[in-house]
Amino acid sequence: MPVGTTDVLSSSIRSAHSRMAERLAAARAMEAPADRPRDGYERIDTFLATTSKHLHAVDAVLLRPVRKQVADGPHLVHDYLRAARELEVVLAHVKAHEYGSVYETSFAWPEVWADVDDALGDHQRHECELGVRLTAALDDRELDRLTVRLYHAELAAPTRPHPYTPHTGMLGLVARKVMHAVDGFWDTVEGRMVPEPAREPKKPPGRVAQYFLADPRFDEEENPTL
Template sequence: MTTADVLRHSVEHTHENLGAWLEGARAMVGTREQPRKALEDIDTFLAIASRHLGAVDAVLVPAVRHKVSHSSRLVHDYVHAERELEVALAHIKAHAYGSTYESGYSWPEAWAEVDECLARHRTRELALADALAEVLSPDALDQVAESLQSAEATSPTRPHPYAPHTGIAGAVSRKVLHTVDAWWDNAEGRMAPEPPPPPRPKPGLVWQYLLADPRFDEEEPIT
């Protein structure tokens, strides 16, 4: 993987992780010994997805707005896809906790909606990453990827489709909602695993020498 690919691979890695958690939540495995297991799986998926959405709003969207000349359409399309996904995630949460508004809404329909919205969101998020790759240096892209991961720790853990997403209002909203969500997560004993680190580029020969940590790729000839 080249350094210039780090941001795109970070986004792809995150969506692969989201897909895996989605399948676990969809299965809704529950046992008599663990009656809340189904809700825990769903809550974990919702928390991971929501934190990533908040991180994109905090890092990728401002970077595109400041660095990409044709940012308006990219940001507009992304935020539209993001809100659609958050609405779908909110349906999942309401359905899991027995909301009366979800009585005519089956689980297969709910999960199918999340599948479609998550796929559209991935496309729009990758468009942001690709636009940045055209204007930023490899080192700057690496820094954006690291900032994206770091921002997940301070993002809301629940979907908030109707809260502000961009600008100063979005930043204030994320900070307030992160605090509120953290309070409710603690009150309900709801925890989410730490986001996995994004894939890193292989160190070059010079760095391998300086770190005394040679790496040998069996598929590449030794030079």
């Protein structure tokens, strides 16, 4: 099988960052009705949870194959982890700012969001590079498998940034499991909304399935005779 003939992993990464950008835009528009002051905070919580879960899923799924199967993989992982930790630190500041930490009183929201823009853009560049390099190194079956694993890892990932916990190896695995349980407890206590990642795209049914579903579909290039 040819290597890297599918764009499924890179497409998944781009889709994830598109969702994060949309939720960041919603979070910045924090004005809420007077009778529902928490509405703005819910949008911030949604952005934080979405982004944190994706970061943890990348740590769990993509970094090991990059290190093992991509040329110059250790260097790529090192650079990626720097960008990811910087983004996690910024996300931690957003959460502290949202809940009125005394350490955040010298910062205004426009300054906070500008830092998020910079960190998220830097992280996206590094993660997209991981996707491109993995696509060039792995066959289609492996790329499909990694994309599915990335989706399922997000479902079980911590919902908050943890920049100072281990990110890789066995210690990273243990830390994610512990933080997932801890974050789940505090999400319940604080009533935070935690969105799930977008559902996996379903493959179109084969010809036999189309027959039984009475739903024939033809390729655009085909001109079926009526």
